[in-house]
Amino acid sequence: MAPILEVKDLRVRFDTEAGPVRVVRGVDFELEKGKTLGIVGESGSGKSVTSLAIMRLLPRPSGVIEGGSVSLDGTDLTKLAPSEMRRFRGNRVSMVFQEPMTALNPVQTIRRQLGESYVLHHPSMTPGDIETASINLLEEVGIPAPEKRLDEYPHQLSGGMRQRVMIAIALACRPDILIADEPTTALDVTIQAQILSLIKRLQKEHGMAVIFITHDLGVIAEVCDEVIVMYAGRVVERRPVNDLFKKPRHPYTKGLLESIPRLDTEPKTMLPTIEGMVPDFSSLPEGCSFQNRCPHCVEDCKAAMPELDRLDEIGFSRCIRTEELHEEIR
Amino acid sequence: MTTLPLDPLTRKKIHRFRSIKRGYYSAIFLAAAILLSFGAELFVNSRALIVRYEGRFHFPTYGSILPGTTFGLDYRYETKYRELKRKFKAEGRGNWVLLPPAPYNAYENDLTEGIYPPTAPDAGSGHWLGTDSTGRDVLARLVYGFRTAIVFSILLLLCNYTIGVTIGCAMGYFGGKFDLFFQRIIEIWANVPFLYIIIIVASIMIPNFFTLMMIMLFFGWIQMTWYMRTATYKQKSREYVLAARAMGASDPYIIFQHIIPNTISIIVTFMPFSISSGVVVLTSLDYLGFGLPAPTPSWGELLRQGTSNLDALWIVSSVVVSMILLLTMVTFVGEAVREAFDPKKHTVYE
Secondary structure, three states, X not given: OOOOEEEEEEEEEEEEOOEEEEEEEEEEEEEOOOOEEEEEOOOOOOHHHHHHHHHOOOOOOOEEEEEEEEEEOOEEHHHOOHHHXXXXXXXXXXXXXXXXXXXXXXXXXXHHHHHHHHHHHOOOOOHHHHHHHHHHHHHHOOOOOHHHHOOOOHHHOOHHHHHHHHHHHHHOOOOOEXXXXXXXXXXXXXXXXXXXXXXXXXXXXXXXXEEEEEOOHHHHHHHOOEEEEEEOOEEEEEEEHHHHHXXXXXXXXXXXXXXXXXXXXXOOOOOOOOOOOOOOHHHOOOOOOOOOOOOOOOHXXXXXXXXXXXXXXXXXXXXXXXXXXXXXXX | OOOOOOOHHHHHHHHHHHHOHHHHHHHHHHHHHHHHHHOHHHOEOOOOOEXXXXXXXXXXXXXXXXXXXXXXXXXXXXXXXXXXXXXXXXXXXXXXXXXXXXXXXXXXXOOOOOXXXXXXXXXXXXXXXXXXXXXXXXXXXXXXXXXXXXXXXXXXHHHXXXXXXXXXXXXXXHOHHHHHHHHHHHHHHHOOOHHHHHHHHHHHOOOOHHHHHHHHHHHHOHHHHHHHHHHXXXXXXXXXXXXXXXXXOOHHXXXXXXXXXXXXXXXXXXXXXXXHHHHHHHHHHHXXXXXXXXXXXXXXXXXXXXXXXXXXXXXXXXXXXXXXXXXXXXXXXXXXXXXXXXXXXXOOOO
16 A cells, blocks of 8 residues: 655754754655654654644744655645645644644634634635534544533633644644644643544544654554654664564663563562763764663774664664664564 | 623622722712713804704704705804794794704803903803803813813723733743843833923924824823832742643733733722823823813813913813812722722631
């Protein structure tokens, strides 16, 4: 099956006062219809910027897409005029944000904000049509008494409810792709589980592709088919979800997985962590970006940036020692 | 009666506004005064309200003038209703005239031989607040002057805010070079001395209502841009703006549908203070003689007469008292609005 979204060598630069900073340095992935791709990484690894670049929502004027292509169903989104891009946003690609508390306009009713996507993308719909569609949407995302909720304001809803409303808004135009940027980070654990299963259910019903951005590996294991791990603006490993959790290939992925508390670790012992910090983008070392934190670093790592090598049918890893470490790691 | 579909927050704000008594009553009083001033012809006018003549009723207040011949008088210019009233009374033939409570308009000079204006307040003659130095009724000039000033301020406010809010929002929303450019433009603009421009304009032409408004608008829009600029910067960084963009909304759509409704409290809070400053500016210009042309009733002109005729204390006291009342009440309203919109006041811990 042909992928619905194809991102090739996507590069993003921010022009700051201290000079240009390259925060996304060549990201490639494909996404098939009905599949879920997880993007994981620490804060500052470029995962959110990647998603914003796909939507062409980088902060203006500092954020620039330097190169690469994002093709949705054959259309290169990076080359569209702003007005054409607006027709894609919310219509073919939509987004759910992290903070349901601030992502809804506090002074407008739910009715207005739900109807907005119809007003923007289906101007021929009558207010009656919009109302019916909005009620259906709210029902679909599991909000009880939707007729009553329509005339309420965001502050009258709980966090979980607001996130459901956000999802309803994102789904209004039946998009091909839903980008969920840490949709459950601001919610408590029980609500998280509800929202995740809601997204999974809706994905199955509508057959949309989902990009799931998170730093929570538990969430990734729960919902994704394939995972890309990002570090310092690059993809360091890309694998189907089960393989990744069973046998991480890149030392960074391994470190990430080890730093999750497990049921079988000795209680009251130190949790393994990855020492150090994500390096500053303006002073990335020559060679592998992970060299200063990597326990397996050798002289060769400092020479050149390793390629994203194909491991087998489906996986990729960006490490020169992948093969030799394969036996060592787990 | 159906209640307006108001959201609870707005209802709370209204409730809070009403609970601030002096602001609330000032608002009612001012609203009533403004509404009544639009019907000022019914209360303060030289034309009669009702004339009954030979079995027929005439209502001369609005509409074209009724010549004296209508009522069997020997002149073709506008009927002098006060004289007509005395005449009908003397004749005693069942004809009568009902005059407004203050039977003078703002332009006529009520002169009697041997008496030199200004004349002191006198209920018998109908000059409730006396006459000014050319025999015009002070009350009439006060009332019509109030109407001019308040209409002027409200119109000026609307124009100022439309321009100021639009430019301020655009500055905050687009930011970057656009913002920088307009900031510098405004800084230069704000340093042009306002009074000199007025004096220069007034020296080459007689300013009328609209030229005065244009000149004030020329400088008045600046104030609002600063507030709106910062407010927009604040709102722009909130996630719902990004969410709206992610839904495919265009820039104007976001500005008008999302940002301005969120900054409405700033706009509303500044309104009463802008109104009072509009009144003050117009009055001071009139006082200095650069305002509206000569016979137009205005508070500034009354104030000037009053200060140069301090022996006729009724002129200066009536205008000063009215001015103080108006400005204090507008300030009370402004204060109450600001309190009502203060988000910190809505949270009550019980």
